[in-house]
Amino acid sequence: MTAIATIAHRLYSVSQLKLYEQCPLRYRFYYIERLRPTYQLVESFVGARVHESMEYLYVHLKNQDLRPVADVIQFYSRRWEQMWSSTVQIVNQRRNREWYRRYGEKCLRRYYVQHYPFLEPGIHMIEVEWPFQIVLGPEGRYRMRGHVDRLTRRDDNSYVVHDYKTSQYVPRKGMLARDLQPGVYQLAVRETFPEARKVSVSWHYLASQQEIRPTLSANQLDRLRTKLVRRIDKIEQDQEFSPRPTKYCRNCEYKQICPAQNDITSRTTSRAKSVEHGRLSQSPMTQPSDVDAIQDSSSALSWEKEVGDSAKEKHHVAEKKFSS
Ligand code: SF4
Numbered sequence: 001m002t003a004i005a006t007i008a009h010r011l012y013s014v015s016q017l018k019l020y021e022q023c024p025l026r027y028r029f030y031y032i033e034r035l036r037p038t039y040q041l042v043e044s045f046v047g048a049r050v051h052e053s054m055e056y057l058y059v060h061l062k063n064q065d066l067r068p069v070a071d072v073i074q075f076y077s078r079r080w081e082q083m084w085s086s087t088v089q090i091v092n093q094r095r096n097r098e099w100y101r102r103y104g105e106k107c108l109r110r111y112y113v114q115h116y117p118f119l120e121p122g123i124h125m126i127e128v129e130w131p132f133q134i135v136l137g138p139e140g141r142y143r144m145r146g147h148v149d150r151l152t153r154r155d156d157n158s159y160v161v162h163d164y165k166t167s168q169y170v171p172r173k174g175m176l177a178r179d180l181q182p183g184v185y186q187l188a189v190r191e192t193f194p195e196a197r198k199v200s201v202s203w204h205y206l207a208s209q210q211e212i213r214p215t216l217s218a219n220q221l222d223r224l225r226t227k228l229v230r231r232i233d234k235i236e237q238d239q240e241f242s243p244r245p246t247k248y249c250r251n252c253e254y255k256q257i258c259p260a261q262n263d264i265t266s267r268t269t270s271r272a273k274s275v276e277h278g279r280l281s282q283s284p285m286t287q288p289s290d291v292d293a294i295q296d297s298s299s300a301l302s303w304e305k306e307v308g309d310s311a312k313e314k315h316h317v318a319e320k321k322f323s324s
Contacts, residue, residue: 010236011133011145014181017231022248028241029254037253039089042097046104047166049079050206051149053108054164058128058150061118069112076108077101107166107206114209126159127151132188142229148185158198161185165205170212182214183224190221 020027029035053076060067080101090096128150136142150162163185171179182201189199200215216224243260255261 011143012232012235013144013146014184017180017228017235020231020235023244023246023252024238024241025243025258025260026248026252026254027235029257032241035254039087042088042090042100043166045083045088046100049076049083050104050107050166051164052079053104054111054149055129057112058125062125062128066118069109069116072108072112073105076105080104103207104166110209111164111204111206122155124153124155125150126153132192134184134188134191136225136229136232142232144184144228146181146184146188148188151189153193153196156197157195158200159189159193159196161189161199161201163201163203165203166207167205168207170205170208170210176212176214179214180224180228183216183221184228186216186221187225 016027016031019030053072056075057067057072084097088097090100127148130148130151131145132148133143133145136144148161149164152160152162154160161182163181176182182203185201186199189196200213203212203214205211243258245260249255249258249261252258
């Protein structure tokens, strides 16, 4: 069997492609070696609890059952207590567990008040937490998977993909244009519902109550298909998966085992010795903040090899939902 044959029909996600672009070595640790952190960042935890509470709200709504806000918050609080464990890690020492719990609650309350009573004439709920796959190349060679938080259809047969964001930060236009996610959502809906007259994407920033629509034109979607195929090819042809040190290293879960970071640490140690001996020279890789970031994270983190596939991207997906 050829190398290509063995990787045919492999499924990719937007998170996978993004992670590879950030750093091929981080990608290798996560997706190929399946080294999974045994901790979960609190931002990821909050994102997961808010998303499942939104799902709770909309699954009931789909059955014409509008739950009161108190009920949604009760669901959220119950899940928070059930799921919280010592593996949830708070990095920002100025905030505590309660701050994050309230943050998630505020997101839900604000969204509820903003959209109550959730009845929009001419708009129909099609899917809640909709998993999809798209085929990009001949013979299904390139495939992508993902899931949509919610999908609605208007009377005029136009579809809207809704995605919830728990980040406080709303990206600027330039960053949105580089994001693969909205286009992949559009492709998924177009492929599954060919009768759709128009497909748009709506991102709901729950904390700031902002809604943005990063929708791509037909030409942009065509270019996106080519781009996705190229990116998958690049991953599959990579023999090295070399480290790519950037600002993302600060939050990388593999810093302790990354050879590039060992280089930085040893250069930092030499620099410290130079400082001691009054021979300090300027170097962008040895700023104190970089050193602090490495030291801060090193003590509490550990990994386990994930054998199965089911837990797969949950950590990354939820984290992405909080931070993207
Ligand atoms: S620490 Fe930086 S270079 Fe190393 S794997 Fe992580 S992101 Fe890549």
